[in-house]
Amino acid sequence: GxxxxxxxxxxxxxxxxxxxxxxxxxxxxATTMFWYRQFPKQSLMLMATSxxxxxxxxxxxxxKDKFLINHASLTLSTLTVTSAHPxxxxxxxxxxxxxxxxxxxxxxxxxxxxxxx
Amino acid sequence: GQNIDQPTExxxxxxxxxxxxCTYQTSGFNGLFWYQQHAGEAPTFLSxxxxxxxxxxxxxxxxxxxxxxxxxxxxxxLQMKDSASYLCAPMDSNYQxxxxxxxxxxxxx
Numbered sequence: 253g254x255x256x257x258x259x260x261x262x263x264x265x266x267x268x269x270x271x272x273x274x275x276x277x278x279x280x281x282a283t284t285m286f287w288y289r290q291f292p293k294q295s296l297m298l299m300a301t302s303x304x305x306x307x308x309x310x311x312x313x314x315x316k317d318k319f320l321i322n323h324a325s326l327t328l329s330t331l332t333v334t335s336a337h338p339x340x341x342x343x344x345x346x347x348x349x350x351x352x353x354x355x356x357x358x359x360x361x362x363x364x365x366x367x368x369x
Numbered sequence: 370g371q372n373i374d375q376p377t378e379x380x381x382x383x384x385x386x387x388x389x390x391c392t393y394q395t396s397g398f399n400g401l402f403w404y405q406q407h408a409g410e411a412p413t414f415l416s417x418x419x420x421x422x423x424x425x426x427x428x429x430x431x432x433x434x435x436x437x438x439x440x441x442x443x444x445x446x447l448q449m450k451d452s453a454s455y456l457c458a459p460m461d462s463n464y465q466x467x468x469x470x471x472x473x474x475x476x477x478x
Contacts, residue, residue: 293470294470295468297468298466343409345412356400357402358414361411362411363410363411365409
């Protein structure tokens with residue numbers, strides 16, 4: 253299957269700082285990338301969908317000024333959590349998909365665990 | 370609205386067979402995915418069904434009935450490493466995956 257990487261795997265930061273998470277497709281061109289957040293024992297929550305070269309589409313209730321998404325190339329998308337607060341502590345997961353695949357399946361990165369003190 | 374219904378937790382014995390059921394309601398339908406998620410890790414793709422019937426892939430099989438809004442994942446010859454959450458995720462008319470909380474499967478020796 254396709255490989256998606258995320259960096260960093262985990263990060264601890266102070267309240268009020270900004271954190272950038274990178275998501276890369278390693279062996280394919282990702283026309284669409286998705287950013288999810290998952291709290292313990294809860295389902296994946298889609299935050300936003302981004303297509304290369306265009307602005308991300310945010311889900312209802314997700315603040316676009318707080319969660320900045322950039323999909324600058326077909327292999328890289330970044331999520332920046334600005335002015336992070338303890339309630340932003342969560343498991344952030346990206347996934348990638350490519351047009352032309354038979355199934356429209358999404359392949360997931362390993363996730364980034366964010367802890368805001 | 371859109372929703373997924375799966376059992377919260379199931380327990381099975383190593384070497385046995387277990388069936389995880391899923392019923393769903395979505396706005397449009399473009400297939401249904403099953404993912405496996407180990408604790409603290411991201412989901413990994415298991416199977417995809419878009420037509421009615423059974424898809425078999427090794428120890429795992431997945432079944433779909435579109436008219437009933439129903440799917441199941443069948444796991445055979447259970448191994449301890451199969452202990453994980455199993456996520457049923459139908460894709461709606463916008464090609465968005467709809468996620469539930471998944472079924473936590475506990476395998477006992």
